[in-house]
Each structure stands twice: as C-alpha cells, then as structure tokens.
Amino acid sequence: MKSINRLLPLTLAALVLAAGFATTAEARSLRMEVNGLVCAFCADGITKAFKKEPAAGEVLVSLEDRLVAVDLKDGQDISDAEVTKLLTDAGYTVVGIKRSDATVADIRAELGRE
C-alpha cells in the first residue's frame, strides 16, 4: 500500500504532463486576448512581428474582439513567454493565451470575418 501511495502522485504528475504535451502538440493555433488594440494603422506591427516567427502561419488581428490569432505550423509551437514578448515588444498587453484546435480560418469564420 505504501508503494501505491508513493507511486500515485508520480503517476498523476506524469498523466498531467502527458496531457499537456498532447494538447500542445495538437494545437493548430494560438488565440490571444490583448489590451490596447484600437488602431489598425498601429496594430499592423503585430502581424509583422508574428510573420517573422518560423512556427507562425496566418495571423488574424481583430480590434473589435480584442483578439490576435496565429496558425501554428505542423508540429511547431510558440511558447507563452515568446508570445508575451512578441506582443509586449509590439506595444500591447497580453491578457490571456489559449491553444486551440481551430485554425485561423475557423476563427475568422466564427467571428464573421471571412
């Protein structure tokens, strides 16, 4: 029983880590909630910054939805720290980052911006 008690936390931790890796590996896009998005002329810097990222594909910026979404290339990812730095260096404040199975095209359709 002692052995089981010792193994249980390790097993749970391994499962959580595995689930995390799986989510990351399966993610097809990043979806960021961003504060300060009010001007298209200024927000173009966000698109240009993500276009320089090797793992980034199509980029969507929506002022109305306070949203930035970026397609991830197959098997690639951009860490939360990198995303936060990219957006901070572009002059904006990141409020939240989510990984999604939806592509930017899907998100565009969801927002009615096809």
Place this chain on the structure above:
Amino acid sequence: MNVYVTRALQALALFALSLPILARPVTYAGGHMFMADYGPDMNALSYAYSPSFRWSASVGALRVDELARSGRLELEYVRTSRLLHRWNLPSAQANAFGWVGLGNARTDSGSGLGRHVGVQLDYETTRIYTSFVSELHEGGGYSNRFDTAAIGWAPYAHDVDRVATWIVLKGQRSSGAIDDSVKPMAVLRLFTTRWWLEVGADGDGRPVANLMLNL
C-alpha cells in the same frame, strides 16, 4: 537675429504643428513610415524609423513659400521621440510621448539653427480620439509655445480589414513670438493598416492634406 532665420524658426514650429494629430511620433518596432504634407503655406516630406515601439528617429524636409516671400525657405530637421508611458486598456489605449528636435533652416541669405521640445497625451478607442499636444520652439531670441487640443469621432468601429473613417476637429493656441491666436481645423481621415489619408480645411477654408505610408 537675421529676419530670415527668425522666419525659418517660425516655419519650423509651424511645420511641427502640421503633423497629423492622430499620428503618433513613434510607430511599432521595425516600422518605417513615410509622410507627405500639403497645405496652403508649405509642402513637406519626412521619414521615421522606430527600432522599438518606445522610440523613433526621424528626418524631414519642407519648403515654405508664405513665410519667405522675399526668398524660398527650405528646412531640414532631425528628431527623436520617445513613448514615456502607455496604458493598454481592454478597449482603449492612452499614451504619453515626448520629443526633441533640431532643424537647419536655409534661405537665400543664410542658415540658422532651431530647437524644439514637445509632449503629447492621447486617449483613443475605435470610435473616439482625444489628444493634447504642447510644444516649445526656441532659437536665439525666438520663443513660441503651441498648445493643440483635438477630438476625433469615427461613425463606425473600424477593424484591420476595413477602411477606418474619422472626422477630426482641432483647436490650436499659439503664444509667444508668433501672434497669439486660436486656429480651428477640420479633416476627414481615412486609413488602413498600410496607408493613411487626410483631407480637410483650416479655419479660412484653405485645403490641407496628408498622406502616410506604413512599410
């Protein structure tokens, strides 16, 4: 002080004020911006580069006819601008900018050096814009202060895939070497992520225009 130098400094001050009021003195990191101004008194071209969203360096040139009736006036300047603070709010943004600049003015009779400092406070949503700009221009015995308040309204909330439309009104108070006065101006502004166009008129009904390109 040479009368042409004085006029050149006045023109430099006026030029700085002719910059579009919604335009920020600093663009995004790695951003290049070209700008052309047309007005009843002057024509101008400038270029700005921002290594970071926190500061920019710019160079520019302009020609003024009205202030140099006895000879064409040409100006070149360098300027550095800094974002002092930015407040990123859920659906709004506010900024505090500051800048310093030096200019070289040439007329038929010689050249002179002028300097200017300024601050800008602004608050913007996708529908409303307000700003206040204060600048001090000096050179030799010349000194003049300009305070400009502006308010803009967008009839619809624009997004990056639509052309933005704004109606902007501003009032500009001048005090010092140039006659004390308050001048109104109204412009229609259209812009996308790459270009920015303004057309309008000053208080005397004279046309003004501005074009900017984001590269």
